[in-house]
Amino acid sequence: MKIIGLTGGIGSGKTTVANFFKELGVPVYIADVEAKKIMNTSASIKKSLISLFGKKSYLNNELNRKFIASKVFKDKNLLQKLNDIVHPEVEKHFKFWKANQDQPYVIYEAAIIFENNAQSKFDYTILVTAPQDIKVKRVLNRDNATEQEVKSRMENQWDDSKKEKLANFIIENIDLEDTKSQIYQLHTKLLGLATA
Template sequence: MTRPLIIGLTGSIGMGKSTVAGMFAEAGIPVFDADAEVRAMQGPGGELVPAIEAAFPGSTGPQGVNREKLGAEVFADKAALARLEAIVHPAVAARRAAFLARHADKPAVVFDIPLLFERGGDAAVDLVVVVSAPAEVQRARVLARPGMTPQKLDHILSLQLPDAEKRARAHHVIDTGTSLEATRAAVAALIAALPAP
């Protein structure tokens, strides 16, 4: 049975991964956005809400999971984070498998996975594309987000593989420290050079 070429798209926080994922989608390549799937499953009426409430009482409400409240519980507690991941990861894997089945006839698909290397997901893809920008650009982008602080950013970065290591392990690097036009051209060139599945 043939299947699409699976492109693993990753990059540290603030590197422009969502923008690049959008460029792949605009070019007609289906994108599986792991974060968006998690948000949907944790939103109002989401399938993960009961299990998360059972594991973390008081962390959900009519709007689904209270991400700030849950985040505060798991932010610095590795055991709590592992409990949450044991609920979330199998559900995401099931959605990813269904996505792949729906797009089995496509030449390529993108798995947009923020922690691709950190969780060993690179073993399940054919090609790894890392989105990268200079550290000062990354920092400025992230600190412009509502509620973000230098301390929060440093903590998030401490949980992620360093950008230089991600770039070293990538098959392709898309530089987003340039103009949107240059990034779009880099994505188009990469798509044009994709091997047949």
């Protein structure tokens, strides 16, 4: 079974793309979602987060995402510490999940793959791109966030131009119909590569 890393900056549309692959029957692991589940349920992760960020990290036993986001996206050191706590657990969980899948390939979707130099963990990588102004507008429409909040997350991610050099495949996600046809073509290619 091949492991495909799917990545893209905030608002690029990587979850939208991941969901199209899912409709084609590809098992998809969304790292953001799984990370949050782990942060809400693992006693040892909770303990580490409280010792790093203090008691405000949880509100009524629920991860206080807004509070943590307000700290980490303006402090690279703190973000690295958070990543170091969360990412190894997500990786462990992904390995269990993967063992239960039976398709020729699976997709691991995460916002940061190249930034973490994690590309060698995948057989192939897909980068989802879109112009910066469109990405910002999409997130502002979707989330209750300010432009500054979106941009401070972008500052912790690499530009598309840097990631394009490292990705095996690129999906430019502007027009959804065009995106879908890129996905169908890529799916056929990946099935070929996975079963060769």
